Amino acid sequence: MTAEPTVREAIVHKSGGKARLYIFGAAAILLIVGALFSESLCPYDPYLQNLDVALQQPSAAHIFGTDRYGRDMLSRVIAGSRASIFSTFLLVAIITVVGTAVGVFCGWARGRADDLLMRVSDLCLAFPGLVFALAVAGILGGGLHNAVLALAAISWPKYARIARSQTLAVRETTYLKAAMLAGCSTTQLIVKHILPNIAGPILVTAMLDIGTMMMELAGLSFLGLGAKPPTAEWGSMMSETRGLLQTVPWAVFAPGVAIFVAVMAFNLLGDAVRDYMDPKMRGR
Amino acid sequence: MTTPILQAQSLKKIFTRDGQSDFLAVDGVSFDISAGECVGLIGESGSGKSTVANMIARLLDSTEGRILLDGEDVTDAEARKIFRTVQMIFQSPQESFDPRRTLGDGIGESLLNVGQSRAEVREEVGRLLEAVGLSPGFAERYPHEVSGGQCQRAAIARAIAIEPKLLICDEATSALDVTVQAEIVALLLRLMRERGMACLFICHDIALAQDFCDRLLVMHKGKIVEEGTPDEIIQSPKQAYTKMLIESVL
Ligand SMILES: Nc1ncnc2c1ncn2[C@@H]1O[C@H](COP(=O)(O)OP(=O)(O)O)[C@@H](O)[C@H]1O
Numbered sequence: 315m316t317a318e319p320t321v322r323e324a325i326v327h328k329s330g331g332k333a334r335l336y337i338f339g340a341a342a343i344l345l346i347v348g349a350l351f352s353e354s355l356c357p358y359d360p361y362l363q364n365l366d367v368a369l370q371q372p373s374a375a376h377i378f379g380t381d382r383y384g385r386d387m388l389s390r391v392i393a394g395s396r397a398s399i400f401s402t403f404l405l406v407a408i409i410t411v412v413g414t415a416v417g418v419f420c421g422w423a424r425g426r427a428d429d430l431l432m433r434v435s436d437l438c439l440a441f442p443g444l445v446f447a448l449a450v451a452g453i454l455g456g457g458l459h460n461a462v463l464a465l466a467a468i469s470w471p472k473y474a475r476i477a478r479s480q481t482l483a484v485r486e487t488t489y490l491k492a493a494m495l496a497g498c499s500t501t502q503l504i505v506k507h508i509l510p511n512i513a514g515p516i517l518v519t520a521m522l523d524i525g526t527m528m529m530e531l532a533g534l535s536f537l538g539l540g541a542k543p544p545t546a547e548w549g550s551m552m553s554e555t556r557g558l559l560q561t562v563p564w565a566v567f568a569p570g571v572a573i574f575v576a577v578m579a580f581n582l583l584g585d586a587v588r589d590y591m592d593p594k595m596r597g598r
Numbered sequence: 599m600t601t602p603i604l605q606a607q608s609l610k611k612i613f614t615r616d617g618q619s620d621f622l623a624v625d626g627v628s629f630d631i632s633a634g635e636c637v638g639l640i641g642e643s644g645s646g647k648s649t650v651a652n653m654i655a656r657l658l659d660s661t662e663g664r665i666l667l668d669g670e671d672v673t674d675a676e677a678r679k680i681f682r683t684v685q686m687i688f689q690s691p692q693e694s695f696d697p698r699r700t701l702g703d704g705i706g707e708s709l710l711n712v713g714q715s716r717a718e719v720r721e722e723v724g725r726l727l728e729a730v731g732l733s734p735g736f737a738e739r740y741p742h743e744v745s746g747g748q749c750q751r752a753a754i755a756r757a758i759a760i761e762p763k764l765l766i767c768d769e770a771t772s773a774l775d776v777t778v779q780a781e782i783v784a785l786l787l788r789l790m791r792e793r794g795m796a797c798l799f800i801c802h803d804i805a806l807a808q809d810f811c812d813r814l815l816v817m818h819k820g821k822i823v824e825e826g827t828p829d830e831i832i833q834s835p836k837q838a839y840t841k842m843l844i845e846s847v848l
């Protein structure tokens with residue numbers, strides 16, 4: 315790294331990335347709280363069909379217009395946030411926990427089981443993720459839960475890789491030797507000493523993955539392998555309305571913009587968290 | 599004759615490294631340590647001293663040979679089976695404490711693991727800190743918040759917490775300033791006399807070992823090449839290698 319910070323570095327990292335952390339953290343919290351209370355935030359019932367007001371242009375009454383069943387798009391976008399955001403969280407939580415467990419096991423046990431699991435994870439990493447998820451979701455059948463499982467099945471290896479290499483590094487440290495000589499069992503070594511010391515990079519990866527996973531889930535739903543109509547979910551809403559793109563573009567844009575905003579917010583938050591955790595960036 | 603605390607018999611360690619030829623780091627090392635005795639293991643860097651120490655503390659498996667603690671064969675035992683008898687102080691104090699845990703957590707860990715209550719452990723950690731010349735407040739500090747000397751004092755407190763019969767000091771003072779080094783050596787000497795611990799004192803500085811130890815072992819390329827009291831060795835070294843070690847410091 316050069317001694318003279320570039321202008322960009324000076325601006326972006328002036329406060330050690332803390333300002334960004336707060337701004338995007340607040341944006342993410344807003345989205346999450348919005349999703350939590352989505353029912354009471356909807357101006358209209360998102361599932362109520364009213365053909366008298368079908369395909370209306372955006373107006374004061376319906377900011378994002380209405381779809382072909384006369385459902386208020388704003389209400390559907392707000393209601394959809396719950397399925398989109400929380401299923402993404404569930405997915406990221408699953409792959410983080412499963413990947414970390416596999417990685418720590420491999421790094422600790424080494425030997426044959428490690429070789430085998432790492433070959434499996436190489437396979438997953440080499441395979442185009444969405445194609446595999448399509449196949450799995452196709453076999454399991456549609457539904458948001460199956461889409462989450464399908465993406466989880468292909469996405470855990472990244473975490474396993476990180477957890478494994480970090481575990482291998484920590485097991486060579488002097489403090490782990492000291493802990494062994496303090497009489498710790500394997501479980502104690504892993505829970506008290508290894509996990510806390512490898513959590514940083516894993517959590518940062520998870521934060522950065524939220525945006526990606528949200529896109530992929532929406533993608534599966536768009537292809538009809540995720541949330542099923544009439545469930546309000548951003549991907550499937552875009553799919554439902556895509557035939558209307560030329561006549562009533564707002565019905566497609568509304569969920570599209572929602573995905574864009576949410577993905578951006580979580581990605582930027584992930585970036586901010588990563589920079590904040592990086593000791594080289596801290597205290598600048 | 600009473601059984602020695604430690605009997606190391608023909609210890610051998612071969613490191614197998616990917617893509618390289620096997621490396622014989624320790625080649626048939628044998629020695630005993632009696633209760634309360636302080637034995638110095640000296641030799642230049644890379645001669646295999648730490649490998650011997652790690653095998654005895656059961657942090658590393660030996661390729662051949664036997665290790666007996668109090669007459670009991672522990673050659674294949676895990677570290678957690680022998681930690682009541684053997685404790686170790688490492689070269690770099692800061693790296694020997696978990697960066698995410700306080701010094702107090704580290705010092706009290708072995709006591710917790712033998713079933714003492716948290717309250718008992720907290721009190722005992724305070725007493726141990728005092729015994730090594732630190733105030734009880736250090737229990738709340740993290741390893742990066744103290745100096746190297748203070749951290750090594752905490753490491754000593756950790757090592758004596760469980761009252762081991764054998765303390766292994768692997769270059770315990772090498773990473774410290776000269777003045778701090780002297781303080782730590784004095785502290786170790788006092789604690790060993792008070793508590794009657796035996797010690798395997800590893801260092802590359804024969805002058806330091808001379809003051810500290812009852813008996814010296816000189817190690818070179820994985821073998822013990824000379825053995826005797828400090829006076830014998832320093833006044834009439836038999837090996838050219840030992841002469842070189844002496845000349846390098848005196
Ligand atoms: N894990 C290891 N793998 C391969 N070689 C090692 C390993 N540990 C130590 N060695 C080698 O064994 C020799 C002895 O090392 P060590 O016992 O640390 O020496 P000392 O403590 O006397 O400086 C060195 O040449 C070192 O490179």
Ligand SMILES: [Mg+2]
Pocket residue numbers: 647648649768769
């Ligand atoms: Mg060494």
